[in-house]
Amino acid sequence: MASSSLPAPAAGRAELLKAFDDARTGVRGLVESGVSSVPELFRHADPYASIPLAPPGVSIPVVDLSLPPHLAAAAAASAARTWGFFHLVNHHHALPAAAAAADDDYPERAFAAVRAFNELPAHERAPHYSRAVDGGVNYSSNVDLYNSPAASWRDTIQILLGPNRHPDLADRIPAACRAEVLEWEVRATAVARALLRLLSQGLGLRPEALEDASCADGKLMVCHYYPHCPEPERTMGIVPHTDPGVLTVLAQDGVGGLQVKHQDEDGKISWVDVKPVPGALVINVGDLLQIMSNDKYTSVEHRVVMNTREEPRVSIGIFFSPGKRGDSVFYGPLPELVSSENPPKYRNFTMSEFYGTFFSRDLASKALLDNFKLSP
Numbered sequence: 001m002a003s004s005s006l007p008a009p010a011a012g013r014a015e016l017l018k019a020f021d022d023a024r025t026g027v028r029g030l031v032e033s034g035v036s037s038v039p040e041l042f043r044h045a046d047p048y049a050s051i052p053l054a055p056p057g058v059s060i061p062v063v064d065l066s067l068p069p070h071l072a073a074a075a076a077a078s079a080a081r082t083w084g085f086f087h088l089v090n091h092h093h094a095l096p097a098a099a100a101a102a103d104d105d106y107p108e109r110a111f112a113a114v115r116a117f118n119e120l121p122a123h124e125r126a127p128h129y130s131r132a133v134d135g136g137v138n139y140s141s142n143v144d145l146y147n148s149p150a151a152s153w154r155d156t157i158q159i160l161l162g163p164n165r166h167p168d169l170a171d172r173i174p175a176a177c178r179a180e181v182l183e184w185e186v187r188a189t190a191v192a193r194a195l196l197r198l199l200s201q202g203l204g205l206r207p208e209a210l211e212d213a214s215c216a217d218g219k220l221m222v223c224h225y226y227p228h229c230p231e232p233e234r235t236m237g238i239v240p241h242t243d244p245g246v247l248t249v250l251a252q253d254g255v256g257g258l259q260v261k262h263q264d265e266d267g268k269i270s271w272v273d274v275k276p277v278p279g280a281l282v283i284n285v286g287d288l289l290q291i292m293s294n295d296k297y298t299s300v301e302h303r304v305v306m307n308t309r310e311e312p313r314v315s316i317g318i319f320f321s322p323g324k325r326g327d328s329v330f331y332g333p334l335p336e337l338v339s340s341e342n343p344p345k346y347r348n349f350t351m352s353e354f355y356g357t358f359f360s361r362d363l364a365s366k367a368l369l370d371n372f373k374l375s376p
């Protein structure tokens with residue numbers, strides 16, 4: 001009997017993942033091919049099904065960069081301690097006056113450019129598709145595609161902006177969004193520096209303490225594109241996770257979907273919608289800042305849920321982390337913050353150990369901090 005008359009054996013998950021990756025067009029490519037349901041590879045069992053959504057009206061705190069620095073520092077420190085997340089308004093105050101006045105079309109111009117790249121015809125996107133990190137830029141779907149139990153509904157351009165910026169970095173960024181994402185980098189970096197000064201002050205340190213520890217020099221930009229999803233309740237945009245770095249500066253367009261896990265004063269845990277606020281950036285504390293602050297600041301789980309809107313969603317995050325790397329540079333709780341009354345809660349480690357641990361897990365594992373925790 002001819003073997004072609006037998007039903008084809010069901011392809012295994014590994015083969016299906018490879019076939020998806022080999023198509024080189026991401027989740028957007030699935031949508032272009034007309035899928036009307038979420039393929040099995042992308043189906044998630046909600047690990048947090050028992051955690052309710054917070055009632056409307058509950059939202060992350062707001063920090064206003066136009067306030068006098070001591071008030072802004074107090075507000076940022078309080079938000080970093082209690083929520084690990086906040087909206088930052090009047091962020092143009094971080095820019096030199098001339099730049100702030102010149103053009104306030106950002107980050108919207110960067111969103112439009114990232115959307116334009118993702119909506120190029122498949123044959124124009126595919127040559128950029130790669131998981132290789134050595135050139136400093138890659139466009140792919142799900143950084144943890146081969147490590148996670150279920151893939152998520154998003155495609156991403158990753159750009160390693162520092163340290164050790166590739167000399168040809170700009171040329172490697174897709175032309176459709178090159179100028180705009182690099183302009184956004186300048187603005188977001190000024191914001192991160194201003195916040196690091198406020199957060200240092202909030203710890204009772206010199207304003208320069210976190211910048212001197214090179215915390216604005218490591219920069220990874222992620223430009224996420226979440227295509228419209230035919231069955232939003234079956235998948236996720238990004239699974240619950242904490243960010244590994246020091247500080248994340250995130251710009252989101254008006255579509256929404258980001259949620260933060262929050263425990264209120266009565267101990268009740270819920271998912272809180274981070275509704276888009278025009279003109280505001282979303283800022284969050286990463287695992288490294290929780291460690292460096294010896295648990296004074298909190299790195300909090302967040303996720304992106306899909307919604308029924310027809311439009312795709314775009315967000316652009318920059319993860320700031322220490323730029324000083326190498327086997328003789330150690331990080332841990334800042335020495336100024338530990339004493340015999342307040343002993344260190346974490347051991348010291350190098351950045352290569354830290355990121356080696358981060359990349360060996362799937363994004364959703366929550367135990368990154370536990371690898372560095374000292375027993376009480």
Ligand SMILES: O=C(O)CCC(=O)C(=O)O
Pocket residue numbers: 222224238243250252258302303304315317
């Ligand atoms: O797209 C978003 O709003 C969040 C992205 C995010 O959490 C991440 O890139 O780690």
